[in-house]
Amino acid sequence: AQTVTQSQPEMSVQEAETVTLSCTYDTSESDYYLFWYKQPPSRQMILVIRQEAYKQQNATENRFSVNFQKAAKSFSLKISDSQLGDAAMYFCAYRRNKGAQKLVFGQGTRLTINP
Amino acid sequence: NAGVTQTPKFQVLKTGQSMTLQCAQDMNHNSMYWYRQDPGMGLRLIYYSASEGTTDKGEVPNGYNVSRLNKREFSLRLESAAPSQTSVYFCASSVQGASDTQYFGPGTRLTVL
Numbered sequence: 001a002q003t004v005t006q007s008q009p010e011m012s013v014q015e016a017e018t019v020t021l022s023c024t025y026d027t028s029e030s031d032y033y034l035f036w037y038k039q040p041p042s043r044q045m046i047l048v049i050r051q052e053a054y055k056q057q058n059a060t061e062n063r064f065s066v067n068f069q070k071a072a073k074s075f076s077l078k079i080s081d082s083q084l085g086d087a088a089m090y091f092c093a094y095r096r097n098k099g100a101q102k103l104v105f106g107q108g109t110r111l112t113i114n115p
Numbered sequence: 116n117a118g119v120t121q122t123p124k125f126q127v128l129k130t131g132q133s134m135t136l137q138c139a140q141d142m143n144h145n146s147m148y149w150y151r152q153d154p155g156m157g158l159r160l161i162y163y164s165a166s167e168g169t170t171d172k173g174e175v176p177n178g179y180n181v182s183r184l185n186k187r188e189f190s191l192r193l194e195s196a197a198p199s200q201t202s203v204y205f206c207a208s209s210v211q212g213a214s215d216t217q218y219f220g221p222g223t224r225l226t227v228l
Contacts, residue, residue, distance in 0.1 A: 004157070035216075045158075045205060045219035091157050101146055101165070101209055102173065103217060105157030 002027045004094050006106035013082045014114050020067075021077045021109050023092030030054075031097040034068065034075045039089040039108075048090070051075065053097075079111075087113045117141055119220035121206050127226045128196045136191040136223050138206030146209045147189035148173075148217065149181060151202040158205060164189055196227045 004025045013019035025034070036048040051059045051068050058066050063083075067076045079086055092106040119140045128134060138147065145166045150158035150173075160173030164183040178200060180192045189208075193200060204223045209215040 006157075009155075037219075043203065043222045043224075045207075047216055047218075050216060093157075101215060101217070102148070102160050102163060103150075103158070103207075105159070107155065107157050 002029075002094050002096065002104050004092055004104050004106040006090075006092055006109050008109045009107070010110045010112070012112040012114055013079075015082055015084060017082055018078060018080045019082055019111065021079075021090050021092075021111065023075045023077070023106055025073050025075065025092070025094050025104075025106075027073070027094065027096070029096050033095045033097060034066075035093040035095070035103070036064070036066070036077045037091045037093060037105075038086075039091065040087070045091075049077065082113050084113050084115065087111060119206055119208055119218055121204075121220040121223050123223060124221065125224050127228065128193075129228050130197060132196050133192070133194050134196065135193075136204055136206075136225075137188070138190065138220060139188045140206075140208040140218075141187065142208060142210075142218065143186070144208035144210050144218075145186070146215070147183065148207040148209075149179075149189070149191045150205045150207065151175065152205060152222075153202050161191065161204075193225075196225075198227045201225060201227045 034051045038046045063080045089108045093103045122137045148163040149161040162181040167186045206220040207217040209217045
């Protein structure tokens with residue numbers, strides 16, 4: 001069974017600085033997707049960024065980028081120029097690319113932005 | 116375009132009571148999912164429906180039943196609620212395909228006393 005691990009329960013960063021959230025996963029599949037979701041206090045789950053395993057190029061979305069290391073099964077999220085609105089729980093998630101499109105989530109990292 | 120909607124937003128039950136959580140999506144998605152989120156944990160899949168007319172168990176199905184009423188609606192039923200089912204419940208939907216993304220509803224906070 002696939003598992004996703006986020007080893008940092010909490011992180012904090014100064015506003016305008018850069019922070020990196022870590023995620024590792026375990027799978028025997030070669031074709032899959034990885035995601036970072038943001039959950040602010042409103043509880044809404046918001047997709048931040050997505051990476052396809054067969055693409056070597058790291059995904060980027062404005063201030064958000066990932067460092068995808070397939071051999072190491074590592075998928076970290078970098079947030080540049082941190083803003084107060086980035087404060088939230090961040091979840092890493094995995095989905096295999098065949099069969100049911102089920103997401104497997106990590107435990108989450110709570111990110112605090114210090115003004 | 117409301118996306119994924121869930122009702123109710125909050126609910127308090129007594130042990131042994133039953134209730135149904137409702138979920139609807141207006142994005143013409145094929146697949147729908149129910150997750151639960153417990154403190155300190157990520158979301159865990161309860162049941163899913165890959166397409167209209169099909170349902171399958173996820174990681175934590177015990178104590179729940181589901182119904183895919185039509186393409187838009189996917190309900191989750193607790194027949195006899197237990198305190199261990201106190202959680203936040205999320206419904207999600209996706210197009211179904213190699214590159215689909217799941218979109219989530221706002222969640223239902225359920226407390227079982």
